[in-house]
Amino acid sequence: MNFTGTILLVDDEPHIRKFIGLVLRQVGAPRIIEAGDGEEALAVYQREHPDLVLLDINMPGLTGVETLQQLKAADPDCLVVMLTSLASRQIVEETLALGAVGYIRKDTPKDEIIRTLSEIIANCLDAGEPAEPAP
Amino acid sequence: MDPTDKIPAPERRSRKILIVDDDRLNIRILGGILRNEGYVLAEADSGEHGMEAYEKFRPDLVLLDVMMPGIDGFETCRRLKQVHGDNCAPIIFITARNESDDVVAGLTAGGVDYLPKPFKARQVLARIRTHLQNQILAEQQKLLVEQLNKADAAKNRFLGMAAHDLRNPLSTIRGLAEILRESTDSRIAPADLELLDGIHDTSQSMLNLVDELLDLSVIESGELRLEPKPCSLTDLIAKCAGLRSGDAAKKRTRIVLPAAGPGIRVTVDPAKMQQVVDNLLSNAVKYSPPGSTVTVVIHGDSRRCGFAVQDQGPGIPEKERHRLFSDFGRLSVKPTGGEKSTGLGLAICRKIVEAHQGTITAENLPGRGCEFSVALPVLS
Numbered sequence: 001m002n003f004t005g006t007i008l009l010v011d012d013e014p015h016i017r018k019f020i021g022l023v024l025r026q027v028g029a030p031r032i033i034e035a036g037d038g039e040e041a042l043a044v045y046q047r048e049h050p051d052l053v054l055l056d057i058n059m060p061g062l063t064g065v066e067t068l069q070q071l072k073a074a075d076p077d078c079l080v081v082m083l084t085s086l087a088s089r090q091i092v093e094e095t096l097a098l099g100a101v102g103y104i105r106k107d108t109p110k111d112e113i114i115r116t117l118s119e120i121i122a123n124c125l126d127a128g129e130p131a132e133p134a135p
Numbered sequence: 136m137d138p139t140d141k142i143p144a145p146e147r148r149s150r151k152i153l154i155v156d157d158d159r160l161n162i163r164i165l166g167g168i169l170r171n172e173g174y175v176l177a178e179a180d181s182g183e184h185g186m187e188a189y190e191k192f193r194p195d196l197v198l199l200d201v202m203m204p205g206i207d208g209f210e211t212c213r214r215l216k217q218v219h220g221d222n223c224a225p226i227i228f229i230t231a232r233n234e235s236d237d238v239v240a241g242l243t244a245g246g247v248d249y250l251p252k253p254f255k256a257r258q259v260l261a262r263i264r265t266h267l268q269n270q271i272l273a274e275q276q277k278l279l280v281e282q283l284n285k286a287d288a289a290k291n292r293f294l295g296m297a298a299h300d301l302r303n304p305l306s307t308i309r310g311l312a313e314i315l316r317e318s319t320d321s322r323i324a325p326a327d328l329e330l331l332d333g334i335h336d337t338s339q340s341m342l343n344l345v346d347e348l349l350d351l352s353v354i355e356s357g358e359l360r361l362e363p364k365p366c367s368l369t370d371l372i373a374k375c376a377g378l379r380s381g382d383a384a385k386k387r388t389r390i391v392l393p394a395a396g397p398g399i400r401v402t403v404d405p406a407k408m409q410q411v412v413d414n415l416l417s418n419a420v421k422y423s424p425p426g427s428t429v430t431v432v433i434h435g436d437s438r439r440c441g442f443a444v445q446d447q448g449p450g451i452p453e454k455e456r457h458r459l460f461s462d463f464g465r466l467s468v469k470p471t472g473g474e475k476s477t478g479l480g481l482a483i484c485r486k487i488v489e490a491h492q493g494t495i496t497a498e499n500l501p502g503r504g505c506e507f508s509v510a511l512p513v514l515s
Contacts, residue, residue, distance in 0.1 A: 013303065019310040026314070085303050086349070107306035107342075110313045 005051025006031040010041040010067070011083060012059045016106060020054065020083070020113070027114050038062025042070055045078070052121070053080045054104070057088040057095065064088075065095060072099045081120055150267050151175045153194035155185035155211065156229060157203045161252065165198060165229075168256045169263070182211035189215060189224075196267055197226045198250065201237070209244040216245035225266045287355070294352035298345045305345060309338040340475040347479040350410075351462065354486045361404040361490055369398025371405060372431055372442060375412040379420060386425040386472050390416065399435040401511055407487045411495075414480045415444040415507050421470040422448035423504070441493070441510040450499040459497055460485040484509075 007029050011017050017034050024032055033048055035041040038061055045053065053071065057064035064082060071078050082095045082103040092103050102120035104113055152174050156162050162178050169176060177192040179185040182205050189197065197215070201208035212226050228249040230237070242249070247266055250259055312335035316328065323331065353359055376390045383390050401408075419429040427447040434441060449468055451459060458464035465478035481495075488495045493511040500506055 013307070015307045015311070016303070019307050019314070022314045023310070085306075086299065086346075107302050110310055113310075 004030055006033060006048060008033050008035060008041065008044055008048065008050035008053045010035045010038070010053065010059075010064075011056040011106075012036055013056075016056075016083075020106060023110055023113055024117075026110075027118070038064070038067035038070075041067055042074070045071060046074070049075075051079065053078060054083050055080050055100075056083045056106075057091050058085070065091060065098065068095055068098050068100060079124055081117070149173050149175045150195040151177070151192060152196045152198060152263070153177045153179065153185065153188055153192055153224075154198045155179045155182065155188070155203075155208070156198070156200035157181060158200070161200065161229065161254075164254055165259065168254065168259050172260060174263075182206035182208065182214075185211050186214060186218075189219075194224050195270055196224050196263060198229055198263075199226050199246070200229045202231075212244045212246050225270055227262065227266065291352045291356040294348055295356070298349040298352065301345045302342065302349075305338050305342045309335055309342065312338065343475070344477045344479075347477050347483060350483050351479060351486075354483065354490075359407075359486070359490055361407060363402045363404050363491075365400055365402050366405050367398045368401045368433055368435075368440065368442060369393065371403075371409060372412055372433065375409055375416055376431065379413065379416045382417065383420045383429070386420060386423075386427075388420050388423060388425065388427045388429060390420075391428055391430045393431060393433045399433055399440050401440060401513075403491055403511065408491070411484045411487050411509060412442070412444075414484050415509075418480065418507070419444050419446035419448070421472070421474045421476070422446060422468055424448070424471050435513070438513055439510050440513055441508060443506050443508040445500060445504060445506045447504040450503065450505045451497055456497075460495065 007024060009017055009020055009024070009032055011020070014036070017036075021032050021034065033044060033050060035044045037059055041053070041055065042062075044050075055064050055067060055071075059067070062070070068080055068082070071080060076099075080095075080100045082092065082100045083106045084092055084103045085105065085107045095103065101124055102116070104116050104120075106113065108116075152169060154162050154165050154176060155178075156165075157180050159180075162180075166176055166178070177188050177194065179188040181203055185197070185199065199208045199211060203211075206214070208228055212228075215226065216223050223245070225247045226245060228242075228246045229252065230249050231252050239249075247269075248262055250262060312331055315323070316331045316335060373392055376392055379390065416429065416431070420427075423429060423446045429447075430445040432443050432445070434443070448471070452467060455466045458466060460481050462482045463478040464482065465476060470476060485495050488509055488511075491511055493509060495507065495509050497505055497507050
């Protein structure tokens with residue numbers, strides 16, 4: 001995976017942050033910061049300006065969709081990849097329409113997560129223009 | 136919950152009887168017989184008035200004279216049945232003895248019985264009691280069916296919710312085990328690695344089970360939405376075989392596919408049909424001894440097309456055949472490589488195939504092994 005920036009990882013479940021964080025490190029992501037909910041994610045985004053946000057859809061408090069909307073409102077260019085599970089598959093289309101660049105099923109095996117993430121990042125880097133939703 | 140709590144017992148309330156007769160004397164006699172037994176009564180002196188009284192009184196049973204000025208008893212009966220359908224209270228005709236033959240023919244109008252005049256109290260009460268009992272049983276049955284449907288829907292909702300909530304923690308356990316197993320910098324003793332494999336494989340098979348329960352709850356609750364599109368059956372099968380080749384290779388089993396070509400085109404939901412093919416291939420590999428050959432054949436003509444998966448396993452024990460496609464219908468046949476089985480796979484396959492208006496069947500092959508065939512209608 002050819003990605004050298006900072007990644008903000010947002011999920012309310014610490015073990016999932018741990019797992020996805022380890023996967024990201026395995027593929028060489030240099031710097032990962034974490035947030036446990038939407039509010040915290042917005043604050044961390046303002047402070048750290050990460051290059052990529054991995055954002056859980058199903059969170060208590062601010063939902064992934066609401067967090068995405070506020071991130072996009074604050075910074076239309078921010079790159080957001082949604083973290084989804086089987087339960088939130090209906091919402092995925094909505095997040096893509098709102099400007100997420102893609103989604104990762106966090107309940108799939110590690111290699112599949114890596115493959116999907118690499119594809120999304122390659123697309124974003126190639127396109128140069130990150131605002132296009134993935135197909 | 137004990138469903139019998141909600142069932143109306145015959146004693147719980149007085150049953151209501153509507154008497155429709157233009158002869159005041161008949162009404163008085165019947166009234167006298169019935170009131171003594173605790174029935175609640177209403178009266179009408181013509182078919183038209185009977186229809187009106189029915190609306191207001193909502194009787195549990197109707198006693199209906201046949202010969203009346205205006206619309207006669209048969210016509211009144213037909214109209215009541217037309218308006219109230221299956222919910223209409225049972226209707227008993229009142230007739231003079233010499234009209235009995237007509238009445239028997241007239242029962243086709245929707246009546247359940249007849250009372251000959253002159254009335255005999257014991258006969259009147261016995262017949263009425265019988266029909267009210269039937270009525271009560273029918274009500275109870277309807278209530279039970281409603282309750283069962285509700286309970287089934289609740290079961291499906293629960294199953295769906297529980298399965299969704301179980302997926303995330305399970306996939307995290309699997310993922311963390313995956314990472315630990317593959318980490319090169321830590322020194323894990325071979326014995327511990329085995330334990331780790333255990334954690335990984337167990338969480339994986341639990342995920343499979345949860346996924347199948349989820350599939351089942353979606354299908355059972357009628358939420359299975361097919362998104363059919365034209366696709367090549369040959370390609371679809373080749374794709375599934377590709378995904379299964381790893382498992383097959385572990386057992387030195389070969390999956391033999393039909394020769395590539397233009398192939399047969401079908402209109403199916405590709406993801407769902409892949410699930411069927413994958414399940415059949417995985418079963419074929421699972422139940423065949425190592426080093427076997429699993430053969431897929433595709434067939435088709437202008438009316439039906441389909442495919443079949445042939446294995447070299449022990450076949451289906453005839454005594455257990457009826458369980459093959461039912462929920463949790465695990466047979467005595469064991470996987471040959473210690474693989475897991477939930478007993479839901481073939482049930483799900485059947486439901487998916489049937490949702491496509493197709494059929495799935497299984498036959499033992501002469502000698503050894505069996506063949507699972509899926510037939511799909513050719514959609515224009």
